[in-house]
Amino acid sequence: MTVLAIDLGTTNSACAVWRGSEVKVIPNRIGELLTPSVIGVDQDGDILVGQAAKQRLITHPEQTVSVFKRLMGTSHRIEIGSLKLSAPELSSLVLKSLKEDAEQFLGEPVTEAVISVPAYFNDNQRHATKRAGEMAGLEVRRIINEPTAAAMAYGLHEQKEGLFVIVDLGGGTLDVTLLEFFEGVMQVHASAGDNYLGGEDFVNEMVEAALKSTGCDRTLLTRNERHKLHMKMETAKRRIGGEPQQLTFTVAGEEQALTVDGEWFNQLVLPLLLRVQKPIENAIRDAGISVQEVDEVILVGGSTRLAAVRSAVGKLFRRLPATTIDPDFAIVRGAAVQAGLIEKDAALDDLVLTDVCPFTLGIQAVEFVESRYVEVFCPIIERNTTVPVSRVERFGTVQDSQTEITVKIFQGESRNLSKNVLLGSLDVKVPANKAHEESIDVRFSYDMNGILDVDVVVNSTGKRYNRVIKNSPMDLSEEEFRKSLDRLSRLKFHPxxxxxxxxxxxxxxxxxxxxxxxxxxxxxxxxxxxxxxxxxxxxxxxxxxxxxxxxxxxxxxxxxxx
Known part of the structure; x- marks a missing residue:
């Protein structure tokens, strides 16, 4: 049995396997270890995945799409040529490409996978990722948090013990995890993050600043000009720290000029650096420790190569962060360790991993406030609780002759329900009685894959209701899933x-x-x-x-x- 480890990234993806007591990162069909998470359609209607599609972002922007990971867990569909595809469908094309590369490299079929996701991905986004894997022909054995995966790679690589903070800043997301490694046990204490902060945001700030400094109206940019400007700023970002760069770009056919240097960049991205610090502070606070107790800070994700990011994190912890593993491959290497654990490789027998639930899970409840009932969020499993976990809370009827209770399941941190994510609902029948005379016990059980099992018992009758939250409101029904598979199967791929x-x-x-x-x-x-x-x-x-x-x-x- 071979379990493929996949880092499904916003800008780049990679895959690896556990082989002979070590991780083997798998090259793609053009011999590169990173595959751009970009999908395109060529002039013949064939689907392009990876580098070939990325090169066409500039020349054929209407037929190419990227950064769709940020739309996981939503119902949004993206136009690409004559097609309209969802984020899970687009992600499945990347996963299918990685699967084929692995099969070519290994010389055997691959049907099972571990896929990494940002620790701060909500339940909808996790299920969308799992669906994408299924569309690609993979049984997803485990969804693993990206910083946890990176920590596994680091812990196995360095064999150190202590308290570590993993800061994972990729192309589109930021994750922070605080964990402890001791005697072969890797225990996650807290996770935090920002699903809308990554290297792409640094580039977008540079684009907006370039337009503002030259007095250009962004609405006049053609799609082609916008992609070219984005490309130039991506290159400039990677070269920040050297000599000042003289850039030229075009808006509405007119050439503009701009000088870019380190001081300009650092001032520009200061608000983003403050956003980087906030989840770090949240994770430390949730874990109940001080920065002085942290033994080492580890940076992973391509965007942590930026000197401004390293400096900001270093100042917060008053020490230089560790970068002993290539930040582009730390996550996939750790996911491969998890794959090896699933395969029950003897070399990993002594490694034990614990993780946490990154979000608070609860239900809609009502409270009597100033002569009226107010709907509020009632937590059942608090964020950063070690998983697997099972918790139960009791709730009662609020009206005379009430015969039904609708258990609405939410994920989030706000008392205000509208600010949290609705995961699903369960209608529970109760005997008609006076208000508060009937009650139900609501039990939440949450596992390592982020799958929530909801079990409700009517206390007066003993009747049980159950729902496993596998299909979020944004997820596909089984019929829609089959239609999606059929649609994807009819696509032609470039040889x-x-x-x-x-x-x-x-x-x-x-x-x-x-x-x-x-x-x-x-x-x-x-x-x-x-x-x-x-x-x-x-x-x-x-x-x-x-x-x-x-x-x-x-x-x-x-x-x-x-």
Missing amino acids: RDQEVNRVLLARAERLYESLLGDDRKNVGDIIAAFEGALSTQDEIIIAKARKVMARRIEEFDLEEWH
Whole structure:
């Protein structure tokens, strides 16, 4: 049995397996360890996944989509060419691509997986992720929190004991987990985070500041111009800290100029850095410790490479954070450890993991306030409770002759129900009686996968009602799920054996659009030469031409965005 570990990221995804007492990160079909979480449709209607799709974000923005992880758990559908797909459907295409890469690499079928999610993903988002895995043909054995996975990679890698804080800042989400590692036990004490804070937000702030500083109206940007500006700012972000950068970009056909340096960037992202600090402080407070008690701070996620982020975290803890594992692969490496545990690998027999429920779970209740009943959120399982956990609370009727109680299940932290996430409901029949004479016991049981089991008992009759919250209000019904599978099965995919050629051509086409004069002509000649080699259908000729083309277009591509 092989269980595939998958880090399904906002900007990039990766997969790995546990093999021979170690983690093996799996290369994709073009030999890279990271697969961009980008989906595109080409001129023939074929689906493109990964680098080939990412290169077309600039040249074919209407036929390409990215950053859809942020829409997980919603009913929003995204237009891509002539298709309208949900975030789980788009994610399933990324997962399917990773699954195929793993099968090619391992030489065997892969049907089971561990998939990582942000610790602060709510129940709807977790179920959407699980659905995406099922659409890709995978049985999702475990949903694991990203910082917990990163901690597993670190704990196994360093074999240290103590109290650790994991700060995971990726492309689209921030997660913070405080855990303790001792005698082979990894115990999570607290988690916190922000599902709408990541590297993309730093780039978006740079884009908005660039437009504001040059007096440009953002509404005048074409979609193509917006993507090009975003690409330039992504490259500039990665180069912050060096010499000042002179950037040019186009708005409504007119060229604009801007100087970008470290001071400009640090002032610009200060509000975002304050948002980074807040979940860290929340996790420490929930765990009931001080920053002095933390033995080490570990940074994971590509966005923690930013000096401004490292400095902000370092100042909070008064020490330099640890970065001994490549931040891009810490999560997938830890997820592979979890996969090894599921496979019952002997090398992992001594490792025990505990986790926490990152959100408070409860129901709608009513309280009598100033001569009237007020609907409020009543917690049953508090956030950062160690899981698996089972808790019960008693509730009663509030009206004479009441025959039904609707148990509405929520997830969140606010007393105000409208600010929390509705997970589902359960209608419970009770005997007609005087107000407060009938009561029910509501038991919540929450497991390591984030699956909530709700068990309700009518105390006067002993009748039981049960609901396992697997299908959130935003989730698909079984019929909708089957229709989605049928729709996805009819999609055509670009042949994997031509993927490396497609990526090179897409990258060259992006360069051709961005260049002028002799440079543009030279790139055009490179494209024509490679297309000529492809037309021969001779693999030896194509391989030689591909090597030449890759070397030559590297001379023209000055952006680190690719």
